[in-house]
Amino acid sequence: MFVLSGLLILIAPFPQSSKTPQKRLIRIEASSFQFTPGQIHINPNDEVTVELVSMDVVHGLSLDGYDFELKADPGQTVSATFVAEKTGVFRFRCSVACGNLHPFMIGKLQIGPNQLLIRGVALLILSIVAVFYSVRQIPQFQTRLA
Numbered sequence: 001m002f003v004l005s006g007l008l009i010l011i012a013p014f015p016q017s018s019k020t021p022q023k024r025l026i027r028i029e030a031s032s033f034q035f036t037p038g039q040i041h042i043n044p045n046d047e048v049t050v051e052l053v054s055m056d057v058v059h060g061l062s063l064d065g066y067d068f069e070l071k072a073d074p075g076q077t078v079s080a081t082f083v084a085e086k087t088g089v090f091r092f093r094c095s096v097a098c099g100n101l102h103p104f105m106i107g108k109l110q111i112g113p114n115q116l117l118i119r120g121v122a123l124l125i126l127s128i129v130a131v132f133y134s135v136r137q138i139p140q141f142q143t144r145l146a
């Protein structure tokens, strides 16, 4: 019974977000070697305009899983828009070799709820209930608890 509900928690599809899609403007500052902000959370189907500002040298921004790329010269601001059709966690990274720590210039874009966290918490609660339940099934505990 518990194994079954555990499996259900792991594979159950999440209900589609009821949040209505919004238009968003997100300004990201790129400097050697980081993006600010480095973590962004949006809702599925949001229409996102990214403004990339380069604070020092030439930087780029390309988003994993999407056909989205920007390149900004020093001091320049460039922008482009995309619709967040895919949910999940996507990395965005600098696409211009900007220095020795360039490969580590990575940010995180989360589209939709954090499914891993929700499933993890649900599994934890289930296992606590399961332990409590099995303890009550052992006869000597039953007489003690009675």
Ligand SMILES: [Cu+2]
Residues within 6 Å of the ligand: 059, 060, 094, 095, 096, 097, 098, 099, 102, 103, 105
């Ligand atoms: Cu770079």
